[in-house]
Amino acid sequence: MHCELTRFPLIKALLKNRWPQLLIWIVMLVGFLFAILSGFFGTPVGNRNFGIVFVWIAWWAVLILVSVPVFGRGWCSVCPIPLPGEWLQRGAIMNPPGNKPKWYNLRWPNKLRNIWLQNLTFTLVALFSSVILTTPKVTAIVLVAMFFLAIGMSMVFERLTFCRYICPVSGFIGLYAQAAPLELRVKDKGICLTCKDKPCYNGSLAGYGCPWDIFPGGLTKNTYCGLCMECLRTCPYENIAVNTRPFSDDLAKPSTRMDEAFKAFIMLGAAMIYAGVFLGPWGSLKLAAYSVGSMSWFGYLLAFLAFIFGLLPALFLGAVWIGNKLSQATAALKKSFTAFATALVPLGLMFWVAFSLSFVLTNAAYIFSSLSDPFGWGWNLFGTAAIPWQPILITLLVPLQTLVLVGGLLWTASTARKAGSEVKVSPVPVIVFSTAATIAMLGLLL
Numbered sequence: 001m002h003c004e005l006t007r008f009p010l011i012k013a014l015l016k017n018r019w020p021q022l023l024i025w026i027v028m029l030v031g032f033l034f035a036i037l038s039g040f041f042g043t044p045v046g047n048r049n050f051g052i053v054f055v056w057i058a059w060w061a062v063l064i065l066v067s068v069p070v071f072g073r074g075w076c077s078v079c080p081i082p083l084p085g086e087w088l089q090r091g092a093i094m095n096p097p098g099n100k101p102k103w104y105n106l107r108w109p110n111k112l113r114n115i116w117l118q119n120l121t122f123t124l125v126a127l128f129s130s131v132i133l134t135t136p137k138v139t140a141i142v143l144v145a146m147f148f149l150a151i152g153m154s155m156v157f158e159r160l161t162f163c164r165y166i167c168p169v170s171g172f173i174g175l176y177a178q179a180a181p182l183e184l185r186v187k188d189k190g191i192c193l194t195c196k197d198k199p200c201y202n203g204s205l206a207g208y209g210c211p212w213d214i215f216p217g218g219l220t221k222n223t224y225c226g227l228c229m230e231c232l233r234t235c236p237y238e239n240i241a242v243n244t245r246p247f248s249d250d251l252a253k254p255s256t257r258m259d260e261a262f263k264a265f266i267m268l269g270a271a272m273i274y275a276g277v278f279l280g281p282w283g284s285l286k287l288a289a290y291s292v293g294s295m296s297w298f299g300y301l302l303a304f305l306a307f308i309f310g311l312l313p314a315l316f317l318g319a320v321w322i323g324n325k326l327s328q329a330t331a332a333l334k335k336s337f338t339a340f341a342t343a344l345v346p347l348g349l350m351f352w353v354a355f356s357l358s359f360v361l362t363n364a365a366y367i368f369s370s371l372s373d374p375f376g377w378g379w380n381l382f383g384t385a386a387i388p389w390q391p392i393l394i395t396l397l398v399p400l401q402t403l404v405l406v407g408g409l410l411w412t413a414s415t416a417r418k419a420g421s422e423v424k425v426s427p428v429p430v431i432v433f434s435t436a437a438t439i440a441m442l443g444l445l446l
């Protein structure tokens with residue numbers, strides 16, 4: 001059921017006012033810089049280092065278990081990475097000063113206006129993840145690289161080009177944000193048609209033009225809206241609303257884009273490979289993933305790429321082709337392929353939730369010790385440094401994961417049915433594909 005949250009004056013005032021957002025941003029920025037410092041100067045023991053524990057256990061747990069499923073791109077509205085670049089670009093921290101943007105302000109090339117580069121950056125991070133996730137210095141280097149690349153791109157290109165086209169996290173947050181029960185939309189598209197200056201896109205003295213380079217008046221999906229709230233501030237007709245809605249509303253309208261379809265395969269495949277590498281019983285697979293640069297690692301790299309970009313899409317294409325034949329469909333195979341890939345959004349999201357539950361419940365105890373001793377230098381700031389490691393709620397893990405995976409499959413089946421009715425193709429083979437993937441994931445996790 002839809003409910004407009006911004007009709008409550010307190011919520012609207014809090015979202016429109018820049019101060020609450022700025023305060024959260026500053027806290028996040030301090031935490032982010034602290035994670036970098038502890039990565040460079042703290043203990044090299046991963047589970048004793050604030051950088052590793054807070055980025056890959058605490059932040060990841062909040063992001064994948066709560067923030068993305070409930071708030072969609074909510075994290076992007078308080079993420080500290082684009083902040084300094086945005087301030088530099090605007091020449092202001094709060095309200096627009098009323099002059100032209102600083103620096104070069106170039107437009108991002110048309111050919112790169114898609115998420116293929118994000119697919120590439122995510123794949124690169126995923127290939128090196130065993131080292132990034134366990135080595136504080138490497139985590140710090142990745143964070144610094146993202147931070148300075150975001151600053152550099154803000155000085156060369158207009159708006160948030162880094163977030164929109166490069167950030168490795170952005171692609172999957174956007175993909176899964178479609179499933180979230182929260183959206184920002186215009187109330188009445190008719191008002192937008194007659195609105196002359198379109199300040200939501202072009203900016204005004206009340207706020208900046210959409211930093212994510214979308215026209216808010218045409219929003220139909222959550223994928224690329226960073227929930228920054230600028231359009232809520234700039235729209236002179238109070239025509240922007242933040243609404244709650246049923247889960248996966250956006251998925252009723254299937255995607256037509258191949259870059260988004262491949263994002264779904266990358267995420268689905270990466271969750272399965274991670275489950276095998278980090279939780280499976282195969283010592284040699286784990287060793288290969290950790291031995292970056294060795295022959296066995298190159299073997300792992302090839303297998304990783306072949307699984308994600310070859311085997312998964314090929315099997316899926318086969319399923320879609322069978323569906324087309326069964327229905328004697330007239331729709332082009334490519335159209336059915338991209339439409340049905342939308343059904344992999346809930347499946348992939350639930351794979352990640354199930355996988356993350358394993359390592360978050362196993363490792364959450366490290367949060368308390370690293371809070372008291374963030375650098376691993378023997379401090380005991382809050383008296384929790386000596387809390388021994390022990391898994392949390394571990395008896396609930398298997399039932400929870402089973403529930404999540406089976407729920408994800410049912411959700412996928414329902415999304416596949418909707419996609420099938422849009423392109424007039426039987427969803428049954430895609431549901432069989434999703435069932436086989438779920439059984440494989442259950443086997444890897446349990």
Ligand code: SF4
Binds near residue numbers: 076164
């Ligand atoms: S796209 Fe990436 S860098 Fe940009 S706000 Fe979101 S998570 Fe942060």
Ligand code: SF4
Binds near residue numbers: 192196217235
């Ligand atoms: S400023 Fe408001 S009314 Fe005008 S186009 Fe944007 S959302 Fe629509």
Ligand code: SF4
Binds near residue numbers: 200209215216226228
């Ligand atoms: S200005 Fe509006 S449409 Fe654009 S990213 Fe911010 S909240 Fe989303």
